[in-house]
Amino acid sequence: GESVGLHLPTLSVQEGDNSIINCAYSNSASDYFIWYKQESGKGPQFIIDIRSNMDKRQGQRVTVLLNKTVKHLSLQIAATQPGDSAVYFCAEIWNTNAGKSTFGDGTTLTVKP
Amino acid sequence: DTEVTQTPKHLVMGMTNKKSLKCEQHMGHRAMYWYKQKAKKPPELMFVYSYEKLSINESVPSRFSPECPNSSLLNLHLHALQPEDSALYLCASSQGLGSYEQYFGPGTRLTVT
Numbered sequence: 001g002e003s004v005g006l007h008l009p010t011l012s013v014q015e016g017d018n019s020i021i022n023c024a025y026s027n028s029a030s031d032y033f034i035w036y037k038q039e040s041g042k043g044p045q046f047i048i049d050i051r052s053n054m055d056k057r058q059g060q061r062v063t064v065l066l067n068k069t070v071k072h073l074s075l076q077i078a079a080t081q082p083g084d085s086a087v088y089f090c091a092e093i094w095n096t097n098a099g100k101s102t103f104g105d106g107t108t109l110t111v112k113p
Numbered sequence: 114d115t116e117v118t119q120t121p122k123h124l125v126m127g128m129t130n131k132k133s134l135k136c137e138q139h140m141g142h143r144a145m146y147w148y149k150q151k152a153k154k155p156p157e158l159m160f161v162y163s164y165e166k167l168s169i170n171e172s173v174p175s176r177f178s179p180e181c182p183n184s185s186l187l188n189l190h191l192h193a194l195q196p197e198d199s200a201l202y203l204c205a206s207s208q209g210l211g212s213y214e215q216y217f218g219p220g221t222r223l224t225v226t
Contacts, residue, residue, distance in 0.1 A: 043219050044217045
């Protein structure tokens with residue numbers, strides 16, 4: 001389940017497939033990026049982060065890729081599970097130590113059993 | 114304890130009412146945040162507090178008045194709100210402004226009638 005490079009508001013995948021969620025960020029000076037997961041009725045939850053001096057970072061079942069040339073961020077989820085169904089947001093921080101995060105438009109991921 | 118709590122969960126208020134939203138964390142975090150989230154939209158930063166002092170006000174109308182009485186508590190006082198202020202209000206905290214991972218509460222669902 002993916003659409004390379006393109007941000008989609010919704011993504012539907014089959015359980016067990018890999019998912020790729022894309023995000024375009026706005027500020028070339030941003031130096032830190034975070035992916036959040038927001039389940040229905042809850043606040044956003046931190047998934048994984050990446051600094052601007054990196055182009056890839058891996059976590060448990062998740063990988064974040066950063067392409068600064070085109071200001072693009074992606075989140076890859078391996079072996080997607082029903083519990084991964086949620087809205088996913090990327091956030092960029094460009095003002096170091098100012099605590100100011102700007103969230104991108106979210107992608108609603110639906111995992112079909 | 115890695116939890117941010119918010120009360121109330123739901124609030125309905127008239128345009129002439131005065132009400133307050135409350136947020137609490139006991140993680141020893143020194144930065145706290147208020148966000149506003151409309152349906153199917155990303156969270157929008159409103160205020161940032163660092164060491165109990167207001168650090169960022171994102172040009173929020175004065176009908177929203179934040180307060181940080183101590184390092185564990187954050188309030189948002191509401192007065193003379195408009196129906197378009199109806200939204201989910203999220204509180205978050207982080208270790209400091211330079212620590213970007215934010216822990217979010219579940220939010221208060223506000224309806225202004």
